Amino acid sequence: MFCGQPVQTPHPLWQAGRSYARINRTASMGFCNQGDRYVTVEVRQVSDSRQAIADFIAVSNSVYAGDRHYTKPTRKSVERSLTRPEFAGRQRCFLAERQGKFVGRLVARLPAEDSQAVGESSVLPATIGDFESHNDPQAAVAMLLAAVRWLREQGATEIIGPMEGDTWHRYRLVTGPFDDPPFLMEPYNPAYYPALWQQAGFAPFETYHSKKLEDVRTALERFEPIHQRAVNRGFVLEPFRVDQFESELERLYRLSLAIFAANKLYSPISADEFFKLYESARSLLDRRLVWFACSPEGEDVGFVFAVHDYHDAAVAMRGQDGWLAKLRFVMHKRRAKAINIKSLGVVPGQRHSGLGVALVAQVYREMLGMGFQRANLCLIHDDNPSSRLDAGLGTMLRHYTLYKFEGAI
Structure with missing residues (x-):
């Protein structure tokens, strides 16, 4: 986060x-x-x-x-x-x-x-x-x-x-x-x-777990019919308006509370804390990689949040935040070779409608237009169906574990 x-x-x-x-x-x-x-x-x-x-x-x-x-x-x-x-x-x-x-x-x-x-x-x-x-x-x-x-x-x-x-x-x-x-x-x-x-x-x-998908084009071909069906049903996909950062974050906050409330270990946070978390992401946002799904009635019902994999650029900052560190970040941004799909969610009433696939397909389409061939599907719970958003073409990148104390004191 x-x-x-x-x-x-x-x-x-x-x-x-x-x-x-x-x-x-x-x-x-x-x-x-x-x-x-x-x-x-x-x-x-x-x-x-x-x-x-x-x-x-x-x-x-x-x-x-x-x-x-x-x-x-x-x-x-x-x-x-x-x-x-x-x-x-x-x-x-x-x-x-x-x-x-x-x-x-x-x-x-x-x-x-x-x-x-x-x-x-x-x-x-x-x-x-x-x-x-x-x-x-x-x-x-x-x-x-x-x-x-x-x-x-x-x-x-x-x-x-x-x-x-x-x-x-x-x-x-x-x-x-x-x-x-x-x-x-x-x-x-x-x-x-x-x-x-x-x-x-x-x-x-x-x-x-996280997966890596190195054949985004084929995945998009498999997901295009689902994307088109969502559009035909009246759903509208809107990009994040970076020039209206605060109001768009408010949309993201409301959706996050509605979508993730039933998740295990979930606890809500205030809008102020949420905005503080995402404020530092302002410089990372690309309107082509963050999308909202709107219902035919005009209500926000889902979102996908993806960013360039600027890991090498972040390392180059060396734990500093001055102008020289920011210059090193800019110089290393060009090394990004993948897009990280960080968060995806659809409100309970619209799940199993194909909207999640449609949102990811939109990101796949945009990243191909930007010249990226690899996507990282990031930090998915092992029981979450989002793991299938690689269209069966991805490979395992990493596993993660959260632990619980079971010992004696």
């Missing part, structure tokens, strides 16, 4: 003083014997926001050092993640330290105070997100279990992760394959992360 705007006021989660929860390695975790001494892992609940931001960035920078595919976040985006107002007083940051060096980090969050479970979820779970760690099982397990203990102490009964509070923000682990480079806004992590979570007592809870 896209990041929101920075919060300028101090955040209540940062309390005065600094508290530590020392967790020595017991027999269940395993001792690390270096020479004649045992090395312990210290897990800290961090209280100084400025220091936490720097430490969080330092951990991720060290984990991904030398990784040419890693998209380094800006300091502002890390600050926004750690100071979301809806989690004020309902989250804790944890850092794992070994021999004076931070080797892991995460944020444990209770559900936002005003959030409500909708659809399949009767009670919203607590979440653990913003997770990064070196391949240090003892440190990672100690940190994850410290977060679980804190959440349990606050009354949490169900704990899932990795998730940054809700499904509107970043969640899931990549579980492989790791052969192809990542696409823009895809979850990204080292291959050893799933093992760390499972060693801490987390088990797979929900699974997802």
Whole structure:
């Protein structure tokens, strides 16, 4: 998901003083014997926001050092993640330290105070997100279990992760394959992360996948009759009007609430928070790749949201947001070789009408006109029929897993 705007006021989660929860390695975790001494892992609940931001960035920078595919976040985006107002007083940051060096980090969050479970979820779970760690099982397990203990102490009964509070923000682990480079806004992590979570007592809870389609032209030929039937029935496909960004985002917001409300783990967010998430996407939008479906009566009934795969351009910014970073982004945009279909939805009353296929066919038609032959169908739940929008021509690109704590504390 896209990041929101920075919060300028101090955040209540940062309390005065600094508290530590020392967790020595017991027999269940395993001792690390270096020479004649045992090395312990210290897990800290961090209280100084400025220091936490720097430490969080330092951990991720060290984990991904030398990784040419890693998209380094800006300091502002890390600050926004750690100071979301809806989690004020309902989250804790944890850092794992070994021999004076931070080797892991995460944020444990209770559900936002005003959030409500909708659809399949009767009670919203607590979440653990913003997770990064070196391949240090003892440190990672100690940190994850410290977060679980804190959440349990606050009354949490169900704990899932990795998730940054809700499904509107970043969640899931990549579980492989790791052969192809990542696409823009895809979850990204080292291959050893799933093992760390499972060693801490987390088990797979929900699974997802992405596909790559390298024969868009044939897929479009198969979908054209369905697209034409939708048009003949009076449905109208309208492109996103970039020059009316705010009002078009309002349409997208209303549709998203109506379409995704029944999804598992769904919780609504305010219009203000939604606009903050998508504001940073303004420069990525191409009116040829974002479409609304309107009923014969003129009502919005569906949308598709696709973007150029500017992953290489995002990497080139190197975690900066100044003019030089923006210039590097522009210079690397030409390297995009695919279009990412990020979101697709049709309101319940119009499902099974072919509108989803018609919307995707419209994007396929536009991208062929732009010279693109490859589409990435991104982050689809394994039970979602959207997986068939490759017309049977796609191949598996990646798998992802969301975990639930099933261990004992």
